[in-house]
Amino acid sequence: MSESSDILERLTADGELRMETHRSGPFTFRIGVDLEALAPLMDRVADAHERLRKVPVLPGVVNSLEREVLVSSVFGTNTIEGGTLTEEETARVLDADIDPARVRDEKERRVANIDAAYREAERRMKGRNLKLAPSHRIALTEAFFLDQHRLITEGLTHPDNVPGQYRDNPRDRLTRVGDADHGGVYTPPKCLDDIRTLMAAFLAWSASQPVLVLPPVIRAPLIHYYFERIHPFWDGNGRVGRVAEAAVMMGEGYQLSPFAMSNYYLGRLDEYFAVFRQAEQAEKKHDPHPNTPFVSFFLNGLLATVNRLHDRMNELLGDVLLQNMVTQMLHERKLNARQFTILQNLPSEGMTQRELRDAPWYQSLYLRFTDKTRDRDMGRLRELSLVSVDDRGRIACRRL
DSSP, X not given: OOHHHHHHTTOOTTSOEEEOOSSSOOEEEOOOOOHHHHHHHHHHHHHHHHHHHTSOOOHHHHHHHHHHHHHHHHHHHHHHTTOOOOHHHHHHHHHHOOOGGGOOSXXXXXXXXXXXXXXXXXXXXXTSSOEEOTTSOEEOOHHHHHHHHHHHHTTOOOSSOOTTOOOOOOTTOOOOEEEGGGTEEEOOOOSHHHHHHHHHHHHHXXXXXXXXXSOHHHHHHHHHHHHHHHOOSSSOHXXXXXXXXXXXXXXXXXOSHHHHXXXXXXXXXXXXXXXXXXXXXXXXXXXXXXXXXXXXHHHHHHHHHHHHHHHHHHHHHHHHHHHHHHHHHHHTTSSOHHHHHHHHHSOTTOEEHHHHHHXXXXXXXXXXXXXXXXXXXXXXXXXXXXXXXXXXXXXXXXXX
């Protein structure tokens, strides 16, 4: 009998798996979610995702949004774990598209490593090197977690961490997760033997039928939660757990939003850590649905993330359509070259009239023309409703 089969003999019909460890005490995996209470929120997430899916697809728009999501997601998950690069610096590292092994600066290596981990997760979710469960849903393997950890922590300085290997605490050293200001402190399993036992149980449990039949928006955060509870590595656990959560969602057809969740977590960091602790404490109090707080937090984050992506997709789509329209107007001589240049250079947030007149590009347009010509050009743009002036006197381009 295989180790997985032996473990699953202990699984109850409702998906509860209790494991004994040598030095860390009992550990129970359970679904532990009030699905009825969360059903309205799950419906809202499904509706939002369907709206996003129905937005007209233009390659340029999708590419722009994918890049924005990648940059903000890498920045978010890196910052949560102590990364210090700004979002702009993160974008420069990602745009360079350099093999992580060739990145010498450790701050930049952290970013390049996360990018490599994202790419590998996407590759696996597209059907290669996957272990398919009987239901044809994707079950994450131990190789997935070890490979993700190796990619995320390779080349980074840490006194104990070995990329792709579980930690093994000396008897006099405890691993502590969190702090008093972020929901309290949690002590995960202590030794390699216990970590191996619990990771084997975790993988068998997450691939079991009661878990696989769960909606992905429930299964993904549960996998994230229990992986973090085991905390099997010295470093990189948060980054690996968030990639695993995203991978489950991607494997079920969710696009863009899975990785974009990292930015939501970053914006609510205290709550992110607090709900871990809340769920753990609820389990100790024998709450029948101890994992509801973390899953609810995830669902609210997913809803906010999908709605934000929907709005941004519409903005980008509007920009493309507007660009096409004004280009056509230029060709039809409904706009002159100066007016077209103004539309191309006005920032999305607009400019005051003084800022516009002081802009070098604007001054160069009218070196040989009078103020009357300049005013006539702007008047024509306003007449065509291609620019507007708000109550603060800021001039901005029309948005579709």
